[in-house]
Amino acid sequence: MSYLKPLFRHPKLPKNKLGYTQKEYEGSLSTLCAGCGHDSISAAIVQACFEMSVEPHKVAKISGIGCSSKTPTYFLGNSHGFNSVHGRMPSVATGASMANKDMVYFGVSGDGDSASIGMGQFVHVIRRNLNMVYIVMNNGCYGLTKGQDSATADQGSRSKAGSVNPFQAIDLASLAIELGATFVAQSFSGDKQQLVPLIKAAMHHKGFAFLNVISPCVTFNNNPGSTKSYDYVREHIEATSTLDFVPEMPEIKTNYEKGKSTRVAMHDGTLIQLNKLATDWNPEDRVSVANALQHARTKNEILTGLLYVNTEWKDLHGTLSTCSTPLNKLKETDLCPGTEVLKEINAGYR
Amino acid sequence: MKPTNTKDPEYYHKVVDCQYACPAHTPVPEYIRLIAAERFTEAYMVNWESNVFPGVLGRTCDRPCEPACRRVRVEEEPVAICRLKRVAADNKGDVKQHMPQGPFPSNGKRIALIGGGPASLTVARDLAPLGYEIHLFDEQIAGGGMMRSQIPSFRLPEEVLNEEVNFILDLGIHTQFMTYVKSLKEVLEGGYDAVFVGTGAPKGRDLPKLPGRKEGDKNIHIGIEWLAGVAFEHTKSIAQKVIVLGGGNTAMDCCRTSRRLGGKEVKVVVRSPFDEMKASPWEKEDALHEDINIIDNHVPLSFEVKDGKLIGMKFQKVKPVYDENGKRQLLPTEEDDVFIEADEVLIAIGQENSFPWIERNIGLEFDQWGMPVVDEVTFQSTNAKVFFGGDAAFGPKNVITAVAQGHQAAVSIHLFCEGLNVYERPSPYTNLISQKMGIHEWSYDSSVAIDQRYIVPQAKKSQTLKDRKKEVELGFDIATAYKETQRCLNCDVQTVFTEDRCIECDACMDVCPTSCITFTVNAEESELRQNLLVPAENLTQDLLVSKELKTGRVMVKDEDVCLHCGLCAERCPTSAWDMQKFLYSTTKANQMITPLPLIQK
Structure with missing residues (x-):
């Protein structure tokens, strides 16, 4: 088995604005099972960061425990990382x-890490609208402990061993919308054409992007009867829209037929170009999104694409009115301005 | 694009760049792996089966394989294929026991081979085991042809040549050395079932019209004749100041031999610019290392003779000018002509064919340039009984080409003698076999070494210049050879794709270090090449295109910079990718058992 990726790359690999090739955004060789969807998501993150010319040292990857939470080792090898406690x-x-509001934060989690042990943390981070990209690599099972059903496994889904899941699934996207998440999207690891622009848009969203x-899970949940297998997902996928993330120039390229098109402006002036495929759905209207998700569920469809976006809500730093300098850059002189200033402040209260 | 037909043996063959570029199609990665495993005897036999003279070629080959090596497309230097071949030859055990063992039951057919060089010897080796009675005629004292007369001993020791020539002669070849064939008609009347002409290109070009040529004749020599004179020890010394005219490998051999026979100031004077000289770069390097002055862009004007004795040569200075098609012209500069002092001059400006001994009325046609009309596939002349090969067939090339042509001529001769159609040639021997040994284990070293090419050590100049027979290159030691073998990318271990198993998880596309694999919508080739992760702009390399997959896309793999690291197959959950070793052996009259049986150490 190979533990190291060969160092040679295609000599004509394209370079981004920083002069980096995709190689600078790669991580170590994955030790996940061959064919794991998580690896495709890692590759999508690499591609998104490369194409957006993100400086690798300005990204932090934070994860919990699980197969999904191992993936930060396999992408952005030149960025910061923290593999934390399960669900935390x-x-x-x-x-x-x-401590540092100037970084891009990638939270990587799985269905177990977010929908079970970390549910409490998940709902509260949404409530606070923390400026981060929160990715759940959702395979509906506990792959690391041999594939037991997780809380996102659909009712009636059959496991590899043949047992049928009797419990209702937690729909993380619906839950996030209910809790007021300001950017909610759903996608499929096997569809990079959709996933990469979604990750780019999520990175540009100022606030919580879910x-x-x-x-x-190619080893434990890719069997007939599973609702999270490659075949099942491909058959039941229904996209809300095709999406292009437009960093600067309003030039639109799409491989699909054009439907009704909407543009959403982000805080930093970038645009999301949406070519709607679903009817009765407006990405800026929570009620229509909740309805669209419910309808899809009744039809056994998996609604993918950008579901909801709200660019008006303040993120956590905005709500707390933190200073513009990141806290970790404040010097002792800034924090302890001296007795004279203290006297002035005290005088203000008299 | 239509799905690639990988059943065509040429598809995977082309992926093995070195083997494909080799005229004899020696399975290079196969023997490099054997060298890495220190199985030198087997490595030698893999070579011998294909190129007949591994020891000779491991020292003197023109190496068409090396510029083709895939490694030059991802880094600077190719694998030192040629010098690894020498390692197999230097360290081999008893190889003779693995060669065909005579005496062979006679098939009643007699063949005459005219000329004892690499082409003829190859024909002899291929046909003798089939029971042919083979008669070999050569004017020299021993077999080997130009390998003996033109390649100096400091590049190719006589023992090495003798050993490999004798492997063939010992198959029961009837040799008639010191015999110059004066008439092909006479040979044909000798009742042979077929005649093979492998007489090479024995005539060195001269400069008969240059002023002073006749007057200075005593000190002016034709390069290949002079080299033969040295090889057969008729010539034992040369004057101190020598000019060698020409820029090919013969010129390099002439100047380096001159240094060993007493030449102190040896100058190579060549018309073309240094970078465009015909000599192999490593030959030029070795010449420079031996204090030889290479003067480029000088066209000879005259031999200067004083008091009946050669005193030097006059040259015109030129500069290369290229037209828009890149065609070169050498135009005189305005500078004065140059006089270069010399006591002796060696003319090494090329060689040509010469067939004064072939009658023109025996049904054997010649073209306007005096070359026999020879079929490019069968090597048969217009006289059905006469076959050509080596330099005699299509003009001067090199040893490995002569060997390749010898194999094909032998196939034709065999078909002809059996009364079969010489154009209905048997297919090459091919074998494709999985290298999987476990879930993620391969039987080959799939990791990719980043080592730079290792340099072959040389003997000290102070020693080699004293002794004409002292070999300059020492060859790799086994430890260095091992490191060099690890640079080989194992291009013969093919990435074989089975559509029915693919679940389109993209794992292979994500992991491929050189971005070779793309899953995309099918299109015409020119468009498809642009739609890949990295556009496939090297048109000499094929695309591997699958049948349509479940989602309507196709898998497209650009063979160009695939490292054959096996990661696509390791990361494939369904074994839709597999690493399979492809062995290809060109059609031969006597196809030896391939792959060779495992030889116990």
Whole structure:
């Protein structure tokens, strides 16, 4: 088995604005099972960061425990990383973001890490609208402990061993919308054409960006009867829209037929170009999104693409009115301005 | 694009760049792996089966394989294929026991081979085990042809040549050395079932019209004749100041031999610019290392003779000018002509064919340039009984080409003698076999070494210049050879794709270090090449295109910079990718058992 990736790359590999090739955004060779959907998501993150010319040292990857939470080793090898406690990734991300608001935060989690042990943290990080990209690599099972059903496994889904899941599934996207997440999207690891622009848009969203990505567990949950297998997902996928992330120039390229098109402006002036495929759905209207998700569920469809975006809500730093300088850059002189200033402040209260 | 037909043996063959570029199609990666395993005897036999003279070629080959090596497309230097071949030859055990063992039951057919060089010897080796009675005629004292007369001993020791020539002669070849064939008609009347002409290109070009040529004749020599004179020890010394005219490998051999026979100031004077000289770069390097002055862009004007004795040569200075098609012209500069002092001059400006001994009325046609009309596939002349090969067939090339042509001529001769159609040639021997040994284990070293090419050590100049027979290159020691073998990318271990198993998880596309694999919508080739992760702009390399997959896309793999690291197959959950070793052996009259049986150490 290979543990190292050969160092040679294609000599004509394209370079981004920083002069880096995709190689600078790669991580170590994956030790996940061959064919794991998570690896495709890692590759999508690499591609998104490369194409956006993100400086690798300005990204932090934070994860909990699980197959999904191992993946930060396999992408962005030149970025910061923190592999934290099971289900506690949001706390660590919150702390990191408080200390340094200038970084891009990737929270990587799985269905177990977010929908079971970390559910409490998950809902509260949404409530606080922390500025981060929160990716759930959702395979509907506990792959690391041999494939037991997880909380996102659909009712009636059959496991590899043949047992049928009797419990209702937690729909993380619906839950996030219900809780007021400001950017919610759903995608599939096998569809990079959709996933890469979603990750780019999520990175540009100022606030909590939630991506629920169905990622088949090729070892334990890719059998007939499973609702998270490659075949099932491909058959039941229904996209809300095709999406192009437009960093600067309003030039639109799409491989699909054009439907009704909407543009959403992000805080930093970038645009999301949406070519709608679903009817009765408006990405800026929570009620229509909740309805679209419910309709899809009744039809056994998996609604993918950008579901909801709200660019008006303040992120956590905005709500707390933190200073513009990241806290970790404040010097002692800034924090302890001296007795004269203290006297003035005290005088203000008299 | 249509799905690639990988059943065509040429598809995978082309992926093995070195083997494909080799005229004899020696399975290079196969023997490099054997060298890595220190199985030198087997490595030698893999070579011998294909190129007949591994020891000779491991020292003197023109190495068409090396510029083709895939490694030059991802880094600078190719694998030192040629010098690894020498390692197999230097360290081999008893190889003779693995060669065909005579005496062979006679098939009642007699063949005459005219000329004892690499082409003829190859024909002899291929046909003798089939029971042919083979008569070999050569004017020299021993077999080997130009390998003996033109390649100096400091590049190719006589023992090495003798050993490999004798492997063939010992198959029961009837040799008639010191016999110059004066008439092909006479040979044909000798009742042979077929005649093979492998007489090479024995005539060195001269400069008969240059002023002073006749007057200075005593000190002016034709390069290949002079080299033969040295090889057969008729010539034992040369004057101190020598000019060698020409820029090919013969010129390099002439100047380096001159240094060993007493030449102190040896100058090579060549018309073309240094970089465009015909000599192999490593030959030029070795010449420079032996203090030889290479003067380029000088066209000879005259031999200067004083008092009946050669005193030097006059040259015109030129500069290369290229037209828009890149065609070169040498135009005189305005500078004065140059006089270069010399006591002796060696003319090494090329060689040509010469067939004064072939009658023109025996049904054997010649073209306007005095070359026999020879079929490019069958090597048969217009006289059905006469076959050509080596330099005699299509003009001067090199040893490995002569061997390759010898194999094909032998196939034709065999078909002809059996009364079969010489154009209905048997297919090459091929074998494709999985290298999987476990879930993620391969039987070959799949890791990719980043080592740079290792340098072959040389003997000290102070020693080699004293003794004409002292070999300059020492060859790799086994430890260095091992490191060099690890640079080989194992291009013969093919990435074989089975559509029915693919679940389109993209794992192979994600992991491929050189971005070779793309899953995309099918299109015409020119468009498809642009739609890949990295556009496939090297048109000499094929695309491997699958049948349509479940989602309507196809898998496209650009063979160009695939490292054959096996990661696509390791990361494939369904074994849709597999690493399979492809062995290809060109059609031969006597196809030896391939792959060779495992020889116990």
